[in-house]
Amino acid sequence: MIGNLLIISSPSGGGKGTLIREVLQTTPDITFSVSYTTREMRKGEMDGREYFFVDVPKFKELIAAGEFLEYAEVHRNFYGTSLSQVKKLTESGKDVLLEVDVQGAKNLLAKVPDAVSIFILPPSFATLETRLRLRATESSGDLQVRLRNSFNEVLDYEKFRFVIVNDDLETAVEELRNIIKAERHRTNRQDAVIQGILDGFDAAMHRFEKEPN
Numbered sequence: 001m002i003g004n005l006l007i008i009s010s011p012s013g014g015g016k017g018t019l020i021r022e023v024l025q026t027t028p029d030i031t032f033s034v035s036y037t038t039r040e041m042r043k044g045e046m047d048g049r050e051y052f053f054v055d056v057p058k059f060k061e062l063i064a065a066g067e068f069l070e071y072a073e074v075h076r077n078f079y080g081t082s083l084s085q086v087k088k089l090t091e092s093g094k095d096v097l098l099e100v101d102v103q104g105a106k107n108l109l110a111k112v113p114d115a116v117s118i119f120i121l122p123p124s125f126a127t128l129e130t131r132l133r134l135r136a137t138e139s140s141g142d143l144q145v146r147l148r149n150s151f152n153e154v155l156d157y158e159k160f161r162f163v164i165v166n167d168d169l170e171t172a173v174e175e176l177r178n179i180i181k182a183e184r185h186r187t188n189r190q191d192a193v194i195q196g197i198l199d200g201f202d203a204a205m206h207r208f209e210k211e212p213n
């Protein structure tokens, strides 16, 4: 059984980080693929947990080595999804969450059309701005870049199969968990289980046919 690939995008400050953390802690059989980035590590982050932090030459080496399922330049830094990690994790049977920007989501969907795409929309620009300012992780220049980029990013919501408005965290967590669970019940995701059941019906039918009425 191969796990589902779940692509999650939102503008910076959309609150997807907290949402993803909550869902990872409270949903069984789900894991997160850690991306590579060239951006600076923030206070409280750890190499190998939020990202693998590398410099630009190393990132270019990884591109050349074919290590990325997709990569993109976002807010003046590079970010890339590790192909080997995604492969290993999905093959373990777990669902894998990928947190990427909208370009990354588009590129991933072109390569893995069966992936489940989810857009996290902040309830308003004002909320997004407040969240980013309160987070205080960016310099004022970087903050301006992120706010400016959000105008175009929100317009991309249509490219996603699901949209979650992240107003109340608890509600958003529940909605994301519900999507993950529902996707596990898609007909084509259950081929092996269904086949086992149908084989049982087939055997019973043959027994029935042999028995006198």
Ligand code: 5GP
Residues within 6 Å of the ligand: 009, 010, 011, 012, 035, 036, 039, 070, 071, 072, 074, 075, 079, 080, 081, 082, 099, 100, 101, 102, 103, 104, 105
């Ligand atoms: P941050 O610097 O705030 O952690 O992330 C900035 C943006 O980069 C976010 O929109 C995030 O979703 C995106 N991002 C993180 N990892 C990847 C990745 O592997 N690929 C792409 N395309 N975007 C990523």
